[in-house]
Amino acid sequence: MGKEKENERLKERLASAASMPKDVVLGAAVVTIIGAGEVCIENYRGIIEYTDILIRVQTKGYQIKLQGKNLQIEYYTNDEMKITGKIVSLEYCK
Amino acid sequence: MIQSIIRYMHGYVKIRVEGYSPERFLNLCSYHQIYIWGLTPCGNAYEMYMSLKGFRKLRPIVRKTHTRIVLILRVGLPFFIHKYRKRKLFFLSLLLCLGLLYLYSSFIWDIHFEGNEKWTNETLLEFLETKEVSPHMLKSKVDCAQIVKDIRKEYDDIVWVSASIDGSRLRIQIKENEDTFREEEDTGGDQEETKQPTDLIAAKDGVITSIITRSGVPQVHVGDTVSKGDVLVSGRVEVVSDSLEVVGYQYQKSDADIFADTQMHYEDTISTKYKKKYYEKSQKNLYYVKIGSWLLSGGTLKNNYKEWELHTSEHQLKLGESFYLPISYGRKVVKSYNSKEKTHTKEELQKELSENFEQFSKKLQEKGIQIKENSVKIHIDQNAATAVGELFLNESITEEANTEIIEIERNEQDESVRTDD
Incomplete structure (x- = not known):
């Protein structure tokens, strides 16, 4: 476990030193929020849960929990998804 | 907009996914690059749109995830064609329509001219028709470069032409020479008459008021009275020897501006009665x-x-x-x-006659003739009204005439002079 963490840290330092985009090197999720009604998530693994008040998305290392009203997935492809609806909160949890 | 058209062309379906773990189904779909949109949760199930191509790849995923799929809606061109596959005439006419569209678009339907003022569209069209360029000709037979050449060749005063095909319309842009007439006269005269020596003779009787000679020998002075046919400028220039004898002649085209006071009779009669x-x-x-x-x-x-x-x-x-x-x-x-x-009243007659006279004077002025004085008076009889009088004008009175050539005689004399020396 410790080794893996160290590896991760090294990767991060390397990425920032070489000023390379972290979403490419580390596979970090890119979340773009436009206003309070539109969220774009890139670099994710999959959907865990999806109702019209809660969407949980698995990314590398953590989950994104999106709460709101009338949530709807506009489109859903292998590398990007777009969610519309009234967004109340966005959480990152392990 | 474009996306929705593309989707319609390819065809898409709306499905409902029910079962134990629909999320897994979604993740597998995205893993297999199946595009999903309009995803909405619907109780325990999900409803979504999916392309027809994706829908055909769905079977193994369904088996793996133990879900159940209900097809709700089918939209798009493939379904439309399938539905109406038995209407052969419809497809035939569709094909015919496309064919005709293609056929008709291979013709020129219209010729459009731009920039022509002097030459009317009709004249140009008629000319093009003689060169077998007309509407309803095949587009592939149009040779724009040849059209341009033909027009330039035919019309000297069109200085620039461009022909281009604009869809099924042939567009011809033209630039005309604005001061065409003067140049035409000049160049035409030069080409023809450089060999032919000319005199300038009087076209009318008159008294010379000004004379500016550019070439030739003037035969008259300001103040001279000339009558019609008198030589004003001679195109024959004498070559004089040291002993002031004429030894030969040089011939040239005379050119001069000569203005003279002339007289002109004016008469205009109109009837006092009209229907x-x-x-x-x-x-x-x-x-x-x-x-x-x-x-x-x-x-x-x-x-x-x-x-x-x-x-x-x-x-x-x-x-x-x-x-x-x-x-x-x-x-x-x-x-x-x-x-x-009916009979015109006196005022009406006067008005008409003076209008006619004004029109006449205007025409003279357009020709460059100056009216110095006039003694035109209006007489009204019972049957007719007349405006009669003399106009005193100042105008250019030159007219070209061939120079008399008397070279041969002189040459003989020249020889005799030389032998004397």
Whole structure:
């Protein structure tokens, strides 16, 4: 476990030193929020849960929990998804 | 917009996914690059749109995730064609339509001219027709470069031409030379008459007021009275020897501006009486449509009017700007009227005569003739009104005439002079 963490840290330092985009090197999720009604998530693994008040998305290392009203997935492809609806909160949890 | 059209062309379906773990189904879909949109949760299930192509790849995923799929909606062109597959005539006419569209678009339907002022569209069209360029010709037969060459060759005063095909329209842009007329005269004269020596002779009687000679020998002075036919400038220049004897002649084209005071008689007569037409309400109409040589008409022109007028108006149908169809329609009207003889009042006569005179003076001025004085007076009789008088003008009176060539005689004399020396 410790080794893996160290590896991760090294990767991060390397990425920032070489000023390379972290979403490419580390596979970090890119979340773009436009206003309070539109969220774009890139670099994710999959959907865990999806109702019209809660969407949980698995990314590398953590989950994104999106709460709101009338949530709807506009489109859903292998590398990007777009969610519309009234967004109340966005959480990152392990 | 474009995306929705593409989706429609490819066809798409709306499905509902029910089962134990629909999320897994979604993740597998995205893993297999199946595009999903409009995903909505619906109780325990999800509803979504999916392309037809993706839907066909769904079977193994469904088996793996133990879900159940209900097809709700089918949209798109593939389904449309499948639904109407038995309407053969429809598809045939669709094909025919496309074929005709292709066929018709391979013709020129219209010729559009731009920038022509002096030469009318009709003249240019007629000329192009002689070169076998006309509407309804094949587009592939249009040779723009040749059209440009032909037009430039035919019309000297068109200085620039561009021909281009614009869809099914042939566009011809033209630039005309604005001061065409003067140049035409000059160049035409130069080419023809450099060999031919000319004199300038008087075209009218008059008294010379100014003379500016550019070439030739002036034979008159300011103040001289000349009569018609007198030589004003001679194109024969004498070559004089040291002993002031004429040893030869050089010939050239004379050129000079010579103005003279001239006189002109002016007379204009109009009748004091005129016929006035009183139109009556009764008229006969005839409407007609002409297709080729075939005529279809309605109405009649038969009448027993004492005096009548016939008005005809005809319009030819055309497609676009210049593609005339052999179809025309028109109307003929016979109007009946009564006529009565009336007399102009004195004021009316005076007004008309002075208007005529003004018009005449204007025309003279346009030609560059100055009116210095006039003694035109109006006389009104019982039957006619006349404006008579003399106009005193100042105008250019030169006229070209061939120079008399008397070289041979002189040459003989030259020789004798030389032997004497």
